[in-house]
Amino acid sequence: MINKLVLENLKDRWVRTLLSALVVGVQVMSILTLIGLSRGMLQESAAHAKGTAADIFLKPDSQGTFSFSTGQLSEKFVDFLAKQPHVKQAVGVLMSPIQGELITPMNGVDIPRFEKMSGGFRYLAGGPPQAPDDLIVDEYYARQHKLHVGQIVKLLNHNWRVCAVVQGGVLGRLIVQLSTLQRLTANAAPPRVSEILVKLDNPALTDQEVAHFNQLLRGNLQAVSMEAFVSQFSVNNIPQLRAFIYVITVIAVIVGFLVVFLSMYTAVIERTREIGILKALGAKPLTILDILVREAVVLALVGCILGIAFSFGTKALIMTFMPASLHAVNVPDWWPIAGAIALAGALLGATYPGLKAARQDAIEALAYE
Amino acid sequence: MSEASAVGERSQTGLDIIRVRGLEKVYHVGDVDVPALRGVDLDVRRGEFLAVIGPSGSGKSTLFHILGGLAPPTAGHVYLDGVDLRGLKESERTEMRQKKVGFVFQKYNLLPTLTARDNIVIAQSLAGTSDWPPGFDSILTLLGIKHRLDHKPRALSGGEQQRVAIARALVNEPAILLADEPTGNLDTANSNAVLDILRDLNHRVGQTILMITHNPEAAAFADRTVTMRDGRIVGS
Numbered sequence: 174m175i176n177k178l179v180l181e182n183l184k185d186r187w188v189r190t191l192l193s194a195l196v197v198g199v200q201v202m203s204i205l206t207l208i209g210l211s212r213g214m215l216q217e218s219a220a221h222a223k224g225t226a227a228d229i230f231l232k233p234d235s236q237g238t239f240s241f242s243t244g245q246l247s248e249k250f251v252d253f254l255a256k257q258p259h260v261k262q263a264v265g266v267l268m269s270p271i272q273g274e275l276i277t278p279m280n281g282v283d284i285p286r287f288e289k290m291s292g293g294f295r296y297l298a299g300g301p302p303q304a305p306d307d308l309i310v311d312e313y314y315a316r317q318h319k320l321h322v323g324q325i326v327k328l329l330n331h332n333w334r335v336c337a338v339v340q341g342g343v344l345g346r347l348i349v350q351l352s353t354l355q356r357l358t359a360n361a362a363p364p365r366v367s368e369i370l371v372k373l374d375n376p377a378l379t380d381q382e383v384a385h386f387n388q389l390l391r392g393n394l395q396a397v398s399m400e401a402f403v404s405q406f407s408v409n410n411i412p413q414l415r416a417f418i419y420v421i422t423v424i425a426v427i428v429g430f431l432v433v434f435l436s437m438y439t440a441v442i443e444r445t446r447e448i449g450i451l452k453a454l455g456a457k458p459l460t461i462l463d464i465l466v467r468e469a470v471v472l473a474l475v476g477c478i479l480g481i482a483f484s485f486g487t488k489a490l491i492m493t494f495m496p497a498s499l500h501a502v503n504v505p506d507w508w509p510i511a512g513a514i515a516l517a518g519a520l521l522g523a524t525y526p527g528l529k530a531a532r533q534d535a536i537e538a539l540a541y542e
Numbered sequence: 543m544s545e546a547s548a549v550g551e552r553s554q555t556g557l558d559i560i561r562v563r564g565l566e567k568v569y570h571v572g573d574v575d576v577p578a579l580r581g582v583d584l585d586v587r588r589g590e591f592l593a594v595i596g597p598s599g600s601g602k603s604t605l606f607h608i609l610g611g612l613a614p615p616t617a618g619h620v621y622l623d624g625v626d627l628r629g630l631k632e633s634e635r636t637e638m639r640q641k642k643v644g645f646v647f648q649k650y651n652l653l654p655t656l657t658a659r660d661n662i663v664i665a666q667s668l669a670g671t672s673d674w675p676p677g678f679d680s681i682l683t684l685l686g687i688k689h690r691l692d693h694k695p696r697a698l699s700g701g702e703q704q705r706v707a708i709a710r711a712l713v714n715e716p717a718i719l720l721a722d723e724p725t726g727n728l729d730t731a732n733s734n735a736v737l738d739i740l741r742d743l744n745h746r747v748g749q750t751i752l753m754i755t756h757n758p759e760a761a762a763f764a765d766r767t768v769t770m771r772d773g774r775i776v777g778s
């Protein structure tokens with residue numbers, strides 16, 4: 174019966190109920206979108222790395238995993254590595270950031286060699302590059318920038334011809350011939366690359382070879398296994414991102430608190446008389462508090478459901494309009510967490526109005542107009 | 543009259559269901575003390591229908607609030623069904639309100655978001671019971687609201703709302719029904735209907751009723767009338 178009263182009260186003031194739930198929902202959506210984006214982008218990066226089919230990544234020593242640099246390695250290391258025992262293939266990659274793209278660098282590789290290592294691109298349109306200015310784009314970049322084969326694109330102050338649209342998930346979104354990119358970015362003399370991908374003749378030897386390379390190339394190159402490299406792409410391994418998520422979470426709790434507080438506070442004032450009636454009927458203070466807490470819980474739950482629904486919407490929007498710059502996934506494992514955050518805000522918000530109502534003097538409440 | 547004896551069985555202590563001795567109540571408004579009751583003595587017999595009249599501000603409502611456990615007295619004693627309210631804790635007074643007292647107010651005071659039926663059911667639910675008591679069906683018939691139970695208060699006339707409020711006050715089979723100007727907001731026809739019902743309840747079920755009223759004609763429905771003035775009972 175208390176539940177019925179709670180629902181009827183919420184229904185009676187449905188505009189306020191809906192608005193409060195909506196704000197809670199937007200908070201839940203923010204959290205889920207943020208997490209979904211972080212995870213989506215990290216998963217994409219991991220997928221790009223895995224798509225190369227390399228066993229070992231080599232970067233300049235002491236370089237962080239997440240910083241882009243334009244060529245800090247002599248290309249000679251590629252040949253040196255290729256000659257090592259157990260190395261089946263070594264491919265150098267030059268990555269060059271491009272203006273206006275935060276996380277989409279241009280990747281220069283020896284495309285035939287890279288295709289041999291990775292098993293080749295899946296061409297959705299067009300085919301392998303024929304000319305030095307040919308550009309391979311992935312499906313997401315093509316979708317976002319509405320590109321098709323044969324089109325000329327100006328990037329890095331250079332006109333490229335789109336020669337192929339390929340399935341995403343291999344190396345990156347923009348792939349060109351290594352030598353062309355080296356020339357354009359002043360990495361041609363002497364030729365330099367950003368990282369080197371190595372494929373072994375026996376993947377079981379990966380850990381052993383990583384140790385061996387690190388010994389052999391200390392001070393020049395740092396080797397890391399694919400597995401270790403990919404595991405770095407997780408929210409937990411990026412302190413800045415974690416801090417950002419904490420901040421958003423705290424903001425969500427505060428906003429949820431304020432909204433529910435305001436909503437419940439208004440409700441308590443508005444229903445002073447009804448609270449008096451309930452007390453005259455023998456409602457305990459705890460029962461009154463209980464009623465208001467339940468209202469807040471309903472607001473939080475409805476808000477949470479709305480927020481989850483909205484997060485599907487934001488994900489769809491991102492993946493439709495900017496799948497190349499951003500990448501988002503749905504994060505069902507975060508639904509309960511976001512729900513708990515909404516609930517925490519709502520419960521905090523209901524506490525003061527609830528206590529105020531519970532303490533309300535019955536006779537004064539009944540005299541309230 | 544079997545229902546009347548069922549009501550009668552609730553007490554082991556004599557005939558008086560209410561016994562008030564030297565009751566005082568002082569309200570503190572800022573620095574000012576407002577004496578609302580200045581020593582009230584009153585005995586009400588079980589099954590009695592008592593009217594309380596008196597000018598505005600004479601302390602009638604205050605007396606009812608104390609009798610019903612809504613407010614504590616400043617001094618004096620109230621024995622309800624043999625229990626001294628002075629000795630009760632807040633939680634016990636709350637329980638008393640659930641089970642022993644039914645309030646009817648001038649302003650109906652139904653919960654606006656609930657149907658008539660749910661307004662009655664919530665009173666039960668607060669008292670921790672669920673089924674309508676035996677004989678309640680005939681009370682609903684007497685009140686003439688059976689066909690209106692699924693409407694919300696705003697769809698009911700004032701008279702209907704007040705009759706729902708009476709049903710709500712009776713559903714927990716209270717020892718006393720306290721009605722504070724129950725016809726104050728009603729026209730003559732509806733007033734008479736409500737007063738008829740109260741008298742019927744008193745006669746047929748033996749319900750003890752205390753009713754505050756301004757109106758001497760309304761008071762005439764009761765067995766006995768007491769008059770209050772300046773916080774005292776001045777005549778009966």
Ligand SMILES: Nc1ncnc2c1ncn2[C@@H]1O[C@H](COP(=O)(O)OP(=O)(O)O)[C@@H](O)[C@H]1O
Nearest residue numbers: 569571576578597598599600601602603604605
């Ligand atoms: N909650 C209150 N606070 C302060 N004074 C009150 C309060 N309730 C009643 N009074 C005062 O107590 C006196 C008796 O009031 P009340 O019991 O309502 O009288 P009646 O019901 O006979 O009109 C009046 O002077 C009134 O102003």
Ligand SMILES: [Mg+2]
Nearest residue numbers: 602603604722
């Ligand atoms: Mg009064």
